[in-house]
């Protein structure tokens with residue numbers, strides 16, 4: 097029996113206090129399953145994100161003949177089948193809500209001996225796939241899509257792939273990763289250049305699994321024809337999930353929170369830079385390394401924020417954190433201007449439009465630009481929010497509600513489980529007021 101639709105009722109609470117560890121990184125969890133499946137030997141994954149997106153990726157590899165054990169929550173044992181050991185599936189491969197899952201899988205499946213059909217949910221079915229289809233076709237792949245380059249994707253097998261030298265038109269770690277994964281199966285060299293550097297987990301993890309790869313900021317090069325060797329992957333806590341609490345503690349007077357062992361890959365921490373420009377009080381403690389990634393405890397205290405202008409190189413480093421930044425901006429002194437972030441329009445929802453509409457519903461003035469917005473801070477009122485089925489929109493407004501003068505009702509919250517299962521339980525544990533209620 098499926099659960100009836102639920103909404104959140106969120107409101108101003110006490111100062112936020114305590115210590116918490118957010119779930120594992122989504123990007124790293126997807127990649128750990130993928131590379132573990134294609135490796136020789138057994139890959140042990142700890143800190144795995146039990147989110148719907150990453151579980152969908154694991155299910156797809158099970159359908160492709162990979163045995164994946166779950167000895168306990170947040171743990172997976174992936175019995176790798178080697179680069180050429182996947183078996184085709186007669187059924188569709190369902191990526192759920194995950195753009196990362198579908199785009200990276202397109203790269204892997206382009207190199208297989210069998211045909212595949214990649215499908216997704218309603219939101220994913222509206223997201224642009226031409227960005228991966230076009231360069232993969234240059235490599236020799238054959239991929240059919242719906243008009244406009246939309247899913248489902250029908251990927252033909254038994255094609256000979258050749259390496260490509262490709263400069264991405266938009267900064268996208270997903271597109272870069274799809275090409276690198278197809279490049280594992282290609283004859284010759286695959287070189288990817290980016291207009292702005294993006295998260296480099298695929299490059300780091302390929303190197304850790306023993307594949308020769310050369311990479312630097314905005315650049316990656318590899319050759320086909322090597323092997324991946326299984327290893328242990330320790331997934332750090334997801335900075336993008338920590339982001340909601342960084343903003344919440346910054347805007348609620350009297351707050352002090354410790355976020356434990358957060359992944360601090362510099363290609364992910366743009367929000368930290370932005371919040372510090374705004375005057376946030378965030379300290380890094382217990383700086384260390386886990387699974388080849390930098391991690392640190394983040395200690396955040398309330399501070400009066402001020403508006404800033406944001407764009408350019410920083411945008412990919414905080415691409416998933418803009419909804420949370422809108423909330424910080426609404427509580428700052430002076431306007432915040434966001435530019436160069438048109439990519440936000442093709443995420444799980446149009447995040448510029450969704451945040452602008454929600455902010456206006458709470459009495460905040462927002463001017464939309466094609467590639468961003470200007471947010472004029474003000475007094476947050478109560479109101480009703482349509483999250484548009486987008487996890488990050490729902491969580492952001494539960495944070496905004498902590499400074500609102502009346503109740504904020506957030507509709508369509510089911511997709512929070514795609515990236516942050518148990519969000520409201522952790523949020524309540526540090527003093528946020530977020531109640532789950534039946535939709536009416």
Ligand SMILES: O=C(O)C1=C[C@@H](OP(=O)(O)O)[C@@H](O)[C@H](O)C1
Nearest residue numbers: 123196267268269270271415416
């Ligand atoms: O590679 C990844 O794991 C991701 C890359 C980003 O997408 P784009 O590559 O579309 O920017 C990000 O928004 C997504 O949440 C995860």
Ligand SMILES: C=C(OP(=O)(O)O)C(=O)O
Nearest residue numbers: 193194195196197416443
């Ligand atoms: C954009 C996101 O993910 P994906 O592209 O994998 O759906 C996200 O988690 O904010």
